[in-house]
Amino acid sequence: MPHRLPLLINGEFVASQTREWIPVTNPATQAILCEAPAATADEMAQAIAAAKAAFESWKEVPVSERARLMLRYQALLKEHQEEIAEILSQETGKTFEDAKGDVWRGIEVAEQAANIASLMMGETVENVARSIDTYSWTQPLGVCAGITPFNFPAMIPLWMFPLAIAAGNTFVLKPSEQDPMTPNRLVELFLQAGAPPGVLQLVHGGKEQVDTLLTHPDIKAVSFVGSVPVGQHVYRTATDHMKRAQCFAGAKNHMVIMPDANKNQVINSLVGASCGAAGQRCMAISVAVFVGDSKAWVDELKDEFANIRPGAWNDPQAAYGPQISPQAKQRVLTLIKQGKEEGATCLLDGSDCTVEGLPDGNWVGPTLFTDVTPDMAIYREEIFGPVLCCVTVDSLEEALALVNNSPYGNGTSIFTASGAAARKYQHEVEVGQVGINVPIPVPLPFFSFTGWKGSFYGDQHAYGKQAVRFYTETKTVTSRWFDDDIPASGPNMSIHL
């Protein structure tokens, strides 16, 4: 029988009583790595109750002690980075280097959470009226929940619980059922770092468990990262139940290539940003917008695409790994077929990709389309595979109009040698994260991850100052201390202080 993952409730790893076990497979082989429980209703209730009870004491723990927990956690994550990355590679198929990056980008958020005191500072003004001062405190909300996707099983859980907990909240994490082993290891290390019981719970499952979190009265805020339809469901349901919600959803990211850009940088960036992680990144570049004469570079781009191939996580020659599941692979293949039927030119077709020695992997080879137009499914849909769609336009204005017409707004980049073109693009583009000669502009944790439009529902974004605002309430105090020297006044019947 495969190993069965436990739940973490009130500081104990417990065996679930569920009858529903979800197999977790290695996407390069289909071997079953373990099974994750679909937590029962009772177990969900226990997890939320434990978080609620722990909040009463955790919120009173001094901020510097909470910060020190994050320092110890950051050190443990660093010490175990390669071991976590190996688990992550097994269940996602990511190459080892890419898996280490997934862990590292999470470690950086834990590191930022150790700065929590300065992030929680309020505001003060003395003498707002005679002898009266006003100041604000930043206080935690209570129990927060995180629901995470398969594609960054270390980074995205770490976007959420370290900052929420450092801010004084307690947390219930429901990671993707497709790769729950990595989050399991992350929470083991959090306990090892000294997290008190109940501060963090780990539950597993799918829609039913998510819906419990979205509707339970003791959950105060919900952080979600995943696909558009689920993100919309989560945002609607959570806000309908009067909770705060921040929902990061799907994307279709464009890279605009001006004719004055450095050709080699453009080509290398396009290959890495479209096919890295098998295209399964919310910030992947899936559309290349060639402006004017830059379209002449497509032949060389094709040669570079043809030079890379997927493979096993520990194959140093592999550029990327498999799709996460046979269903995900099938979806990518269906979209490639549809692209051809709708009239795009498929310069390189990865549909029949095989990898020696791994006949059962969910492989898709690098795929390159030209003559793509906005009405085609391959342009409209998030393919989430190693597929790049090339579009040609005549001017920067036309490129801007195309990108701004997209319902998504997660990331975009422009490659150019012109400061004026770059300035115009960064200013006018309706996308939340912009790279200038940088293909995937994911901000480091002292900023926030600021997707826009259909890629994000909510207002305060992930990590950085915005996340601290999301996970806290502001309390504003106006105070006066009576002094014998100040003559007592009579009742004040007006609104003035």
Ligand code: NAD
């Ligand atoms: P998904 O929406 O299928 O799953 C995300 C989470 O929601 C999982 O924990 C899953 O168990 C849960 N879930 C699935 N169906 C549900 C339902 N019907 N009701 C309630 N919960 C449900 O997403 P995925 O396939 O795991 O992840 C890939 C998607 O995530 C892509 O669209 C990608 O763009 C997006 N993503 C976005 C960002 C971002 O920052 N904008 C980052 C990473 C991934």
